Amino acid sequence: MKMSKLSLFALLTIGAYLIFKIVVPVIGRFLHPGTWPLIPTSLLKMYMLFVIVTILLYLTAKEEDAKALMAPIKATLTDPSKRMLRNIIFAVIPLLAAYITYGSVAPSYDAPVELRSIHPAPPSSVNVYNKSYNLLTLKNPLRDDAANFAKYVKEGGEVYFKQCFYCHGDKLDGKGHFYQGFNPQPLPFMGTDTIAQLSESFVFWRVATGGPGLPKEGAPWLSAMPIWEHFISEEEIWKVSMFIYDYSGNKPRTF
Numbered sequence: 578m579k580m581s582k583l584s585l586f587a588l589l590t591i592g593a594y595l596i597f598k599i600v601v602p603v604i605g606r607f608l609h610p611g612t613w614p615l616i617p618t619s620l621l622k623m624y625m626l627f628v629i630v631t632i633l634l635y636l637t638a639k640e641e642d643a644k645a646l647m648a649p650i651k652a653t654l655t656d657p658s659k660r661m662l663r664n665i666i667f668a669v670i671p672l673l674a675a676y677i678t679y680g681s682v683a684p685s686y687d688a689p690v691e692l693r694s695i696h697p698a699p700p701s702s703v704n705v706y707n708k709s710y711n712l713l714t715l716k717n718p719l720r721d722d723a724a725n726f727a728k729y730v731k732e733g734g735e736v737y738f739k740q741c742f743y744c745h746g747d748k749l750d751g752k753g754h755f756y757q758g759f760n761p762q763p764l765p766f767m768g769t770d771t772i773a774q775l776s777e778s779f780v781f782w783r784v785a786t787g788g789p790g791l792p793k794e795g796a797p798w799l800s801a802m803p804i805w806e807h808f809i810s811e812e813e814i815w816k817v818s819m820f821i822y823d824y825s826g827n828k829p830r831t832f
């Protein structure tokens with residue numbers, strides 16, 4: 578059976594959508610193991626608009642093609658034999674519109690974005706670097722090595738100025754080159770509002786698992802903080818933690 582123009586249109590559109598939604602992330606994951614690069618919804622909408630316009634241009638390039646594309650739609654609207662289908666469609670469309678409108682205006686009981694918790698309660702244990710850590714007992718193994726303290730802080734500073742400063746700022750004030758582009762914005766480490774309130778195991782957890790590691794209760798987060806477990810070693814996390822505490826004049830919170 579020859580496929581109708583309308584089915585072809587639907588098939589191509591759905592195909593393009595699946596490519597953007599599934600194939601692109603799979604290729605991305607293949608190229609950058611450990612990440613899952615999704616196309617943002619706003620971009621996806623834009624791509625789909627271009628795709629639909631292109632498919633329509635292609636399918637209606639010739640007069641008779643355009644007619645063939647419209648034929649089933651016209652038939653549904655006018656054919657006496659399609660009356661039942663027509664009535665169903667005419668009932669479903671307004672209901673769908675009502676449903677979407679309701680969804681966008683109905684009050685929601687979700688906490689507003691501004692009230693999300695900046696320091697959500699950590700899980701009691703995390704799995705990073707293929708190991709499970711109990712966050713209540715986890716300690717920075719390098720901190721007790723007093724003889725090498727200065728060396729670790731210096732090495733942590735090197736990690737910081739390679740990996741972190743362009744978001745968290747070269748003065749650790751949260752105002753790196755890119756900070757204005759993010760919501761939530763990178764946190765400052767100076768002052769007593771952020772890391773001074775945290776135990777070092779909390780910092781370890783936040784750095785190792787990044788924005789995607791934040792629990793649901795902090796949602797919607799969409800934090801840009803990378804999953805550092807994929808990019809730096811465990812030891813580097815402890816060192817950079819020592820650096821940000823030392824530089825900002827803070828001490829990790831203890832129980």
Ligand code: HEC
Nearest residue numbers: 740741744761762763764771772780783788800801802817
């Ligand atoms: C792409 C930007 C970006 C980079 C690079 C980045 N961060 Fe972040 N970071 C953020 C954002 C945004 C937040 C705030 C939201 C959150 O907690 O996830 C954050 C939060 C944090 C927190 C939590 C602080 C708190 O008080 O809860 C720590 C600790 C942290 N970052 C450390 C680091 C370290 C160490 C590095 C370098 C290894 C780094 N960040 C690199 C964007 C970034």
